[in-house]
Each structure stands twice: as structure tokens, then as C-alpha cells.
Amino acid sequence: MSVIGILVMATGVGISVLAAYGLVNFPTALSRMHASTKSASLGLALIVFGAGIAGESWELVGLALLVAAFLFVTAPISGHVVGRAAYLAGQAKGLVHDDLAGARAQPARAMPTSRDFSFVRWAGLTGVWMLVWRDISLGTAVGGAVVAGLVEALRGSIDRRSALRAVGIPGFAFRYLGLLVRSNTRVAWEVLTISNAGIREAIVAVPLADRSLSAALLVANAVSFTPGTLSVELTSDPMVLYVHVLHFESVEATITDVRTIEEMAVRVLHEPTRTLSC
Amino acid sequence: MTNTALTVLEVILGLGGVIALIRVLRGPTLADRIIALDLILLILAGGFAVESVRRDSEVLTGVLIVIALVAFTGTVLVGRFIEWRDTE
Numbered sequence: 001m002s003v004i005g006i007l008v009m010a011t012g013v014g015i016s017v018l019a020a021y022g023l024v025n026f027p028t029a030l031s032r033m034h035a036s037t038k039s040a041s042l043g044l045a046l047i048v049f050g051a052g053i054a055g056e057s058w059e060l061v062g063l064a065l066l067v068a069a070f071l072f073v074t075a076p077i078s079g080h081v082v083g084r085a086a087y088l089a090g091q092a093k094g095l096v097h098d099d100l101a102g103a104r105a106q107p108a109r110a111m112p113t114s115r116d117f118s119f120v121r122w123a124g125l126t127g128v129w130m131l132v133w134r135d136i137s138l139g140t141a142v143g144g145a146v147v148a149g150l151v152e153a154l155r156g157s158i159d160r161r162s163a164l165r166a167v168g169i170p171g172f173a174f175r176y177l178g179l180l181v182r183s184n185t186r187v188a189w190e191v192l193t194i195s196n197a198g199i200r201e202a203i204v205a206v207p208l209a210d211r212s213l214s215a216a217l218l219v220a221n222a223v224s225f226t227p228g229t230l231s232v233e234l235t236s237d238p239m240v241l242y243v244h245v246l247h248f249e250s251v252e253a254t255i256t257d258v259r260t261i262e263e264m265a266v267r268v269l270h271e272p273t274r275t276l277s278c
Numbered sequence: 279m280t281n282t283a284l285t286v287l288e289v290i291l292g293l294g295g296v297i298a299l300i301r302v303l304r305g306p307t308l309a310d311r312i313i314a315l316d317l318i319l320l321i322l323a324g325g326f327a328v329e330s331v332r333r334d335s336e337v338l339t340g341v342l343i344v345i346a347l348v349a350f351t352g353t354v355l356v357g358r359f360i361e362w363r364d365t366e
Contacts, residue, residue, distance in 0.1 A: 006283050009328060013287050016321050017294035023301045023317060029309045032301070036313050040320045047324040048342065054280075055331045063339050067346060071320075074350040078316060081357035086309035089364030132343065134336055 005054025012046030015039050018188050026190075028093055029086045030244050031201060034230055037079035038183045041071035062131050076224035076231065083232045083244060087203070092244075097251070099205035100233060100242050122152045172268045176222065183227035202248035203232060206258040208239040210266050216241065218265040223258060284332045288325055295321045312356040319349035 022035025045068035052061035086092060087100065122145075129144030130136055190199075208216055216239055220231040223243055233242035245254050298321065301314035323345040330338040 002280055005331070006280065006287070009287055009331075010283075012324065013290050013294075013328075016317075016324055017290055017297070019317055020294040020298040020301075020314075020321070023298055023310075023314055029307055029313075032310060033313055036317045040317050044320045044324050044327075044346070048327045048339075051327040051331045055334060057336065059336060060330070060339060063336075063343075067343065070346060074346075078350055078353040078357065081354050082309050082313055082360070085357045085360035085364070086307065088361055089307070089309070091307045091309060091364075132340075134339070 002054045002056075005050045005052070008050030008053060009047050010050075012043045012048075012050060014043075015046065015184060015188070016043035018192075019043060022187060022190070027199065028201065029091050030083055030230070030232070031199060031246055033079050033083050033086075033244075034228070034246055035187055037075050037224055037230060038180075039187055041068075041075035042180055042184055045071055059131070059134050063134075066128060066131055072225075073221070076221045079224055080220065080231050080233075083230060087232055092201075092203070095202055096200045096248050097202035097204065099251075100203045117152055122148050125151060172264060175264060176225070179222065179226050183225060186227040199246055200248040202245045202254075204243050204245055204248075204251050204254040206241045206243055206255050208241055208262060209259070210262060211239055212269070213239075215262070215266050215269050218269065219258065219262045222261045222265060226257070226261060229254070229257065281332065284328055287328050291321050291325050291328065308356065308360050312353055312360075316349050316353045319345055319352075323349075 016039070019035050019039035022039065023032050026032045026035055045064065048064035048067050049061065052058070052064045125148035126141065126144040129147060130140045133140045133144075208219065210216070213236065216234060216236075220234055220241055223229050223231045223241065228246040230244045230246075231241055232244045234240070235242075241258065243254060243258060248254070295318050298314045298317045302311050302318070305311055323342045326338045326342045326345070330336060330342075
């Protein structure tokens with residue numbers, strides 16, 4: 001058991017170190033963001049997961065899943081915010097193609113439109129609370145229920161159509177993991193071969209077919225984990241995602257790539273028939 | 279045996295941290311520095327996870343969550359700061 005755990009941890013450590021090396025090796029601010037966004041989160045998640053296996057502690061494994069979920073939400077956000085800031089501050093150099101130049105893009109704003117109380121989410125949040133306290137007792141259950149209830153009552157939801165379809169989730173998660181592994185091997189390859197020759201940076205505007213903000217957020221997140229692409233800007237009306245590409249070939253190729261991810265994301269969010277009408 | 283392996287992992291992680299530190303020192307822009315610092319914090323969190331196996335205690339995992347949270351909020355805040363400072 002402990003050998004497997006240590007092997008998983010070693011993989012995580014390797015990925016983290018490669019991310020650090022990529023940070024030094026890649027030529028521009030935006031390309032460095034590719035290395036850290038994709039690899040650092042997977043690295044840490046693997047280390048914590050391996051630690052749970054090696055320590056034979058289910059609490060630690062649960063915690064690892066929690067940390068992994070947290071990182072997979074936050075890593076693309078910090079990559080997006082810093083990448084966007086670097087671009088706006090004029091620090092994005094050496095772009096072969098730039099759709100964002102002169103676009104004066106107004107970023108999409110996620111304004112809460114409705115408040116709905118979901119008991120499933122409430123129970124889930126209570127579970128997270130108990131996991132973080134690492135104590136399954138009446139005290140943490142009540143405390144968690146109160147805090148989670150407050151959070152659930154005060155939060156607004158972005159749009160009403162965002163009901164997750166349970167059927168689509170396993171497929172999405174599976175393909176998502178595939179994307180993650182592929183992008184990490186690719187970053188690792190780039191870093192190890194120390195060839196920056198293949199790097200042709202560009203920013204491409206990708207119009208999204210689906211209008212809902214939650215779908216756009218999911219696409220932006222997945223794009224940041226896909227090999228060679230990173231979301232840097234999202235505008236609503238019309239819904240356009242600006243993607244930073246590390247190995248630019250053509251605008252069409254990038255758009256096709258992102259569209260594939262979008263179809264994947266939309267399948268999780270709503271009925272497939274709805275997207276056909278768009 | 280396990281102990282040695284854990285030490286090796288910690289040393290490699292430390293090396294990764296030092297490599298990332300090169301980017302913090304060299305810059306050239308604030309965006310490069312904050313991304314490198316973010317990575318250093320995540321590597322530190324990984325170090326805590328490895329150490330918690332050695333000590334066979336889960337006390338350190340709380341620290342790990344806090345580090346991940348601080349890394350994220352800090353990075354986003356500095357990103358906003360760069361935008362505010364360097365545009366207009």
C-alpha cells in the first residue's frame with residue numbers, strides 16, 4: 001500500500017518540479033502561465049492523494065479529493081486573471097495573431113439573478129465542513145448545517161438553466177481527466193526537450209454557440225486544462241472566449257478544438273437538443 | 279525505507295521550489311513573479327502532505343488547505359492589482 005502511495009506522490013512531485021522548470025524555461029509571461037496552471041494543480045492533487053494512500057488514511061484521501069476539486073476550480077481562474085492582467089498591461093509579447101487587440105472587450109459579469117435553495121448542495125456543503133474539521137460528530141454536523149445553510153440561503157445563482165445532468169458527469173469527468181493527462185505530458189515534453197522552436201503564441205477569439213454563462217465558465221475552465229490553450233478573456237453579448245494558444249496553426253483549428261470542448265460541457269449542463277437549436 | 283523515500287521526495291520538491299524562486303527573482307514582470315510565488319506555495323503545500331505521511335498525523339493537512347486558499351486569493355488579488363496599476 002505504501003509503495004503505491006509513494007509512487008503516486010513521486011509522480012505528483014515530478015509534475016510539480018516540471019511546472020517549476022517550465023516557469024523558468026518558457027520565453028514569455030503568458031506561455032509560462034501554461035506550465036503553472038496545468039501542472040501545478042495536478043501535481044499537488046496527486047501528492048495529497050498519494051499521501052492518503054501511503055498513510056492508509058481515508059480522511060486524507062477524502063481531503064485530497066477536496067483539495068483536487070478546489071484546485072481544479074481555482075487554478076484556471078488565477079491563470080485567467082493574471083494572464084488577462086499581463087495582456088492588458090502590455091506584457092504579452094511575440095504574438096503571431098491577436099484577436100484581442102483593439103477589441104476593447106467588456107468582460108462578462110456574473111450577476112446573480114435568482115436565489116434558489118438546494119438541499120442536495122446544502123447537505124454536500126455540510127459534508128465538506130465535517131471533512132475539513134476531520135471530525136464526524138453531532139457538533140460538527142450541527143455547526144456545518146448552520147454555516148452551509150447560511151451560505152446556501154445567501155448565495156445567488158448565475159442562471160436558472162444551469163442544472164447539472166447527472167448522466168453526463170462521468171463521461172465528462174473521464175474525458176476531462178484524459179485532457180489533463182494529455183496536456184501534462186505535452187507540457188512535460190516541451191519542458192524536457194527545451195525546444196521553444198514550436199512555440200507560436202496567438203490569441204484567438206472563439207464565439208461560443210451556447211449563450212448560458214455557466215456553460216461558458218465550464219468551457220473556459222476546461223480550455224485552460226487542454227493542451228496548449230489558456231483562456232484569457234470572456235465577454236458576454238456576444239459570448240466570446242478569447243483563448244491564448246501556445247502552438248498556433250490556424251484560427252479555424254483553434255475554434256474547432258474549443259467547440260469540441262463546448263459540446264462536451266454543454267452535454268453536462270443541459271439537454272443536447274437545446275444546443276442544436278442555437 | 280519509506281522514510282528515505284519521503285526524504286528524497288521532499289528534497290526534490292525543495293529543488294522545484296528553488297527553481298521557481300529563480301523566476302521570482304528574475305521577473306521581469308510582476309505577473310511572472312506572482313505566478314512563480316503561487317507555484318512555490320503549492321509546492322510548500324505538497325511538502326506538508328509528504329511530511330504528514332512521515333509523522334503519521336493529520337494535523338498538517340489543515341495547514342495545507344489554508345496554504346492552497348491563500349495562494350489562490352493572493353494570486354487573484356495581485357492579478358487585479360496589475361490590471362489596476364498598468365492600464366489607463
